[in-house]
Amino acid sequence: MGDFNDLLDPRDKVGRIAYPGFLLRGFQGAVRDSRLVDFPFGGYQYTWERGSGSKGWVQEKLDRILVGNEWGGLFRGATATSLQCVGSDHLPLLLTPNQVQWRGRKRLFRCEQTWISERGCREVVESAWEGDIARNIDGKIAMCGVRLGAWGGRRRREFRKEIEWWGAFGQFERAW
The missing domain is CATH 3.60.10.10 (Endonuclease/exonuclease/phosphatase)
Incomplete structure (x- = not known):
């Protein structure tokens, strides 16, 4: 622009x-x-x-x-x-x-502070930012939000599985 x-x-x-x-x-x-x-x-x-x-x-x-x-x-x-x-x-x-129009259900994007220290977060931001050099700053920010939102959703699901696994492991350990 x-x-x-x-x-x-x-x-x-x-x-x-x-x-x-x-x-x-x-x-x-x-x-x-x-x-x-x-x-x-x-x-x-x-x-x-x-x-x-x-x-x-x-x-x-x-x-x-x-x-x-x-x-x-x-x-x-x-x-x-x-x-x-x-x-x-x-x-x-x-x-x-x-x-920003999200596909599927509407959800406001929120960047979680803990993501910054997560492995892979930096790469997601860098690839969104550098992916299309013709994109202006607003487009780059929007693309970072889209990609971080998708990455964060996957990370959140993985974290839930880890919690469930450790919860099951804790029950198993107490049974011993």
Whole structure:
């Protein structure tokens, strides 16, 4: 999300010289190869301008939000809009992600402090964080939550089995 200084479509520019086709194709290819899609936003679409009110006035949609399929699945119903701004030639974008949508029953993610010392926790976080270098910080945090939630659920079930085993072992030991 932010200022990409590039255009995806010829309609992303109004004024002066048309944007070169080879640059459009280059950015389109980079977005496609990264498996990202342009997330639509409301409000004024031309987020950058130069020469307002003059014959050389140019407006371009340089700021945008690109998301991957995983992000779209996690944040269904998210919205975005451009905002008015004084003192900048760019319009800021406001992204309002809704609550993370979990598959199955709804459960709020809670990171358990004890996980930090558990074997495997660090690897889960590192793989979620580094898994997709194109993902922005919000996407990385969401992916860490998803992966830690799954890992923590498995760890919780393993721990329950250990408690049951030790409980059965204790009954066996007392019988001796």
